[in-house]
Amino acid sequence: MRSVYAAMRRLFHAVLLGLVGAGIVHIVVLLLVPVFSERDAWSRLSMASDLYRMNRLDAEAGGAPVVKSVDPLFYASACRFDLEEGVVRIRAPGNVPFWSVSVYDRSGHNIYSFNDHTANGGKLDAVVLTPAQMIDVRKDLPEDLQGAIFVEAPIDEGIFVIRSFVPDDSWKPIVSRFLDQSSCELQDF
Incomplete structure (x- = not known):
């Protein structure tokens, strides 16, 4: 037993x-x-286009979305950047009901976020740079950057995502134009 x-x-x-x-x-x-x-997200965006090119993330742009959005009332656009090559400036013309921005590192961790309520006049004009680049830019700040939002990011590569609210169908073309005309440019100061 x-x-x-x-x-x-x-x-x-x-x-x-x-x-x-x-x-x-x-x-x-x-x-x-x-x-x-x-x-x-980094891999999917790299298959869609090169660095410093805005890519629509929603299906409204035609074709399958690059990254699925969880909220159908928001359209989104993103661009990949490499701060080792220089400072990145993101701008979008026009006015939409609401926009928000997030900066992610290559792994998808959110580094910084802001929206139209923190921007000068509600206009999207942002500069992403490393702390070392920020010191150089502050020495002689170009006049056209006076109203820009500076995002100090301790990263080398990242993704800048713009989301814009679409309250109803009448806003779809306006929001689409806002995102399609947005730019992500490597700046040399």
Whole structure:
């Protein structure tokens, strides 16, 4: 009788150990999926176009969206940049009901966000640069950057995303034009 209990205890111990090990492996695999994924936002945008080119992220631009949007009331556009090549300036003409901007690092972590309420006159004019580049720009700030929003980002490569609210169908062409005319340019100061 004693050997039956000992055998059952060893079996229970082995099953429990196997379940704990499987749980640990499962968690590690889930955490490593983004690291090994080839279909992240950076990869999808790099297949769509080169650095410093705005790409519509919504299906309204025609074709399949580059990155799926979670909110159908927002249209979006994005551009990839490399701050090792220089400072990046993003502008968009016109007025829309609401716009917001996010700067992400290459891995998709949000570095900085702002919206039209923090911009000078509601106009989108932003400059993304590293802290070292910011020191150089402050020494002799060009006059055309006086109203721009400066985003100091401690990254080399990143993604700049513009989202704009579309309250109803009458705003679709205006918001589309706002995003289509937006620019992402490498600046040399």
